[in-house]
Amino acid sequence: MTIEIAGLVVRRGGRAVLDGLGLDVGPGVTGLLGPSGCGKSTLLRAIVGVQRIHGGTVTVLGEPAGSAALRRRIGYVTQAASVYDDLTLAENLRFFARVLGVAPEETSRVIEAVDLGAQRHHVVGRMSGGERSRASLAVALLGRPDVLVLDEPTVGLDPVLRRDLWALFHRLADDGAIVLVSSHVMDEADRCDQLLLMREGAIIAADTPDAIKQHAGTADIESAFLTLVES
Amino acid sequence: MTPTRTLAVALRVLQQVRRDPRTLAMLVVIPCALMALLWWMFREVPSPSPFDRTGPALLAIFPFVVMFLITSVTTLRERASGTLERLLAMPLGKLDFLLGYGLAFGLLAAVQSGAAVGVSVGLLGMEVHGSVGVLLVVAVADAVLGTALGLFVSAFANTEFQAVQFMPALVVPQILLCGLFVPRDQLPGVLHAISEVLPLSYAVDAMQHLTVGSADSAVAQDLLVVLGYAVALLILGAATLRRRTP
Ligand SMILES: Nc1ncnc2c1ncn2[C@@H]1O[C@H](COP(=O)(O)OP(=O)(O)OP(=O)(O)O)[C@@H](O)[C@H]1O
Ligand SMILES: [Mg+2]
Numbered sequence: 268m269t270i271e272i273a274g275l276v277v278r279r280g281g282r283a284v285l286d287g288l289g290l291d292v293g294p295g296v297t298g299l300l301g302p303s304g305c306g307k308s309t310l311l312r313a314i315v316g317v318q319r320i321h322g323g324t325v326t327v328l329g330e331p332a333g334s335a336a337l338r339r340r341i342g343y344v345t346q347a348a349s350v351y352d353d354l355t356l357a358e359n360l361r362f363f364a365r366v367l368g369v370a371p372e373e374t375s376r377v378i379e380a381v382d383l384g385a386q387r388h389h390v391v392g393r394m395s396g397g398e399r400s401r402a403s404l405a406v407a408l409l410g411r412p413d414v415l416v417l418d419e420p421t422v423g424l425d426p427v428l429r430r431d432l433w434a435l436f437h438r439l440a441d442d443g444a445i446v447l448v449s450s451h452v453m454d455e456a457d458r459c460d461q462l463l464l465m466r467e468g469a470i471i472a473a474d475t476p477d478a479i480k481q482h483a484g485t486a487d488i489e490s491a492f493l494t495l496v497e498s
Numbered sequence: 499m500t501p502t503r504t505l506a507v508a509l510r511v512l513q514q515v516r517r518d519p520r521t522l523a524m525l526v527v528i529p530c531a532l533m534a535l536l537w538w539m540f541r542e543v544p545s546p547s548p549f550d551r552t553g554p555a556l557l558a559i560f561p562f563v564v565m566f567l568i569t570s571v572t573t574l575r576e577r578a579s580g581t582l583e584r585l586l587a588m589p590l591g592k593l594d595f596l597l598g599y600g601l602a603f604g605l606l607a608a609v610q611s612g613a614a615v616g617v618s619v620g621l622l623g624m625e626v627h628g629s630v631g632v633l634l635v636v637a638v639a640d641a642v643l644g645t646a647l648g649l650f651v652s653a654f655a656n657t658e659f660q661a662v663q664f665m666p667a668l669v670v671p672q673i674l675l676c677g678l679f680v681p682r683d684q685l686p687g688v689l690h691a692i693s694e695v696l697p698l699s700y701a702v703d704a705m706q707h708l709t710v711g712s713a714d715s716a717v718a719q720d721l722l723v724v725l726g727y728a729v730a731l732l733i734l735g736a737a738t739l740r741r742r743t744p
Contacts, residue, residue, distance in 0.1 A: 279744060315587050319742040333742065338589040349580030351510070353517045358510075365506035366590050390517070406584070 268328065268413070268445060269293050270314055276322030277309050284309045285468045287323070292447055292463075296433075296440045298456055299449040300488070301465030307449040308346055310465070311416050314447070315343045327414060337414075339367060342407030346418040348399040349406075352392030356383060356402050359391060360409065369410040377405040380435060382428075397424045404432075414445045421450065433458045456488035464492055471495050499591040507590075507598020508605075511572070515606065521568075525606060529560045529614040537622040553624045554705035555678040557614055557633070561607040561641035562698055563669055569603060569648030570661040577652070583743070592736040596649055600642050600732065607641025608634060627711025636708065636717070639724045640701045646731035653738035672698035677706070697727035 270292040277285040284306045299307050312318035313325050316333020325332035328340060350359045360374035378387055381401040386394060391402050404420050415436075421429045433455070440446045440460070448459070456462055456476050464472040464479070472479050472495055476488060483491035515522055536556060540549040576582045585595065611634055618624040626633060648661075651668065655661040675685065675693040682693050682703075693699045704720035707713075 317583050317587050317742055319740075319744050335589070338587060341587065343584060343587050345580040345583060347580050349584040351514060351581060352579070353514045354510070358513055362506055362510040362513075363588070365509075366503055366585065366588050368502070368589070 268443070269326075270328075270414070270445060270447070271326045272310075272314075272323065274323035275310075275313060275320060275325060277306075277313060277318060278321050279309060283468065285313070288469060289323075290463060290470050290473060292445060292461070294440060294443060294445050295460035296436050296446045296448065296458070297461040297463060298459030299447060299463045299465060300453060300456055300492070301451065303451050305465050306468040307451070307465060308418050311343075311418050311447070311449060315341055315416050339410060340413045342409070342412035342415045344400075344403050344407045344415075344417045344420050348391075348403035350391050350399065350402050353390065355388050355390050356394075356405070357387050359402065360405060363406045364409055367410045373409050377408040380408055381405045382431065397428060400424070401428075401432075408439075411442070412444065415439060415447065417446070417448045419449055419451070421448075421455065422452075429455075453487070453489040453492060462488070464488075464495065466492075466496060499593045499597070503590055503594040504597045504601065507595055508601040511599060511602035512605065514572075515602075525564065525610050526613045529564075529610055530617040532556065532560070533614055533618045533622060537618075537624075549622070550625055550709065551706070552678060553618055553622075554626075554709045555676065555702045557611065557618065557637060558640050558698070558701040558705045559673055559676070559678070560614060561611055561637050562644040562701065563665070563673075564610070565603045565607055565641040565644035566648045566669055567662070567665060569599060569645045570652045570655065570664065571658055573599070573649055573652040574655060574658050574661050578658075586739075586741045592739045592741075593732070595739070596646075596732050596735050599649060600645050600728070603645040604638050604642045607644075608638050611637030611641070624709070626709050628708035628714075628717065632714075632717060633705065633708050636701065636704045636721055636724070639721055639728065640698075643697055643701065643724055643728040643731070646728045646735060649735040650731045650738065653735065669698075672696045675699065676702040678702065697724055700724050700727075 273289045275285050275288040276283060301307055309318060313320055314327060314332055327337055330337050364371060364374055378384055381404050383398060383401055386398055391399055400420060407415060421432055436446045436448060459476060462476050462479055463470050480491050483494040485491045485494055536553060537549050540547050615630060615633055619626055619630060651664045652661055675689060675696055676698045682690060682699060685693060700720040700723040704717050707717045
């Protein structure tokens with residue numbers, strides 16, 4: 268149950284966005300943190316198998332990323348809420364459940380998991396930003412995937428919701444899933460079991476939050492990041 | 499490809515259209531109104547009225563053009579919103595996606611053409627010597643053709659504006675050369691040869707065969723050509739639909 272990446276090269280818009288990146292991710296909640304534009308979304312897309320890559324290997328659960336066998340085992344939340352704006356939450360979920368071939372009862376479970384029970388029959392396009400991103404997250408939870416790849420799922424949410432969602436990520440990880448969450452907000456670092464700090468297309472640190480802070484000799488991850496960048 | 503997934507896509511597309519009653523109303527009412535306009539235009543032209551020649555051609559052109567436009571815009575929206583990326587990361591066959599769209603818009607076209615044919619034959623006195631049922635089948639095949647072309651070209655457009663530009667580029671020439679303005683056998687040699695490879699020509703031919711009551715085999719032949727083009731375009735569409743994008 269791991270994600271293994273070695274020598275990953277991705278060029279986008281004529282520029283190497285990832286240039287020989289390597290990492291290992293195991294079960295638990297792993298945070299992928301780094302400044303805007305450093306290549307987080309590109310890396311997550313490569314793991315899901317929707318990014319064209321130019322070198323290296325990406326292996327998920329022992330299979331090459333993007334292989335057909337993985338398509339029902341990975342739940343993916345893109346950075347923009349990828350749900351149909353003109354359908355209700357329930358209609359969206361029923362559609363994606365049919366595509367995934369999971370039981371219709373699953374839709375109720377995931378609606379409760381993201382706490383949108385009251386909005387079940389609301390049209391997604393008229394939901395608030397936070398509600399829409401949770402609707403998108405609900406789709407990723409359908410069928411209890413073994414790997415969850417979540418691109419900034421907590422952006423724009425209030426502190427209470429953020430806390431609830433992080434609790435949800437930990438429950439999913441406790442059930443044995445690999446949960447990989449990207450964020451550019453460093454204060455979410457302490458909620459993760461493992462951290463990947465990323466800068467300009469490379470992983471500059473991979474460890475537990477405490478170990479990273481200790482190693483850098485700082486009290487918080489933000490300072491640790493700065494220390495690592497300057498050293 | 500799996501039937502349940504194809505149906506899921508078709509059902510979802512229809513649900514989306516249902517959320518947009520204005521589009522649905524326009525889809526049905528506008529072709530009827532245009533047929534009435536055409537009939538009115540030729541009202542005082544001495545017989546044989548050109549309405550009997552141009553009317554059937556228009557019945558072939560509507561579903562093709564409308565479904566082409568709707569499909570290219572919807573698919574682009576699906577690309578831009580990220581739902582296509584999400585779907586292609588799921589166990590959905592590319593043909594499930596394409597055929598789902600074809601099925602949904604084919605059904606809409608049946609409703610649209612049903613109304614337009616009903617108005618033309620029932621109210622405006624358009625003469626149809628062949629079967630009205632077959633006329634509807636041709637209209638639906640035509641809509642599927644428009645959908646297939648829309649799905650295919652949307653792979654080459656990055657914005658909805660670009661997609662709409664394919665209309666004058668790929669659709670208008672077909673309308674000009676399909677026999678609506680100049681009977682195809684009176685076109686200059688080169689243009690005639692071009693019209694022979696354009697699918698809309700066959701759709702219009704089929705409609706015209708039906709109205710004058712030609713042999714069934716002539717209609718069937720044209721219908722097969724239209725369907726052949728639709729299938730070929732869907733396969734090309736599947737080939738250009740990439741799970742991995744740059
Ligand atoms: N479709 C694209 N075509 C060309 N270049 C792209 C494309 N998408 C992203 N890039 C470039 O790739 C680099 C990394 O982008 P990416 O989206 O992976 O960053 P990110 O770390 O996710 O940023 P953010 O935190 O803002 O989401 C950026 O410099 C961006 O300009
Ligand atoms: Mg990003």
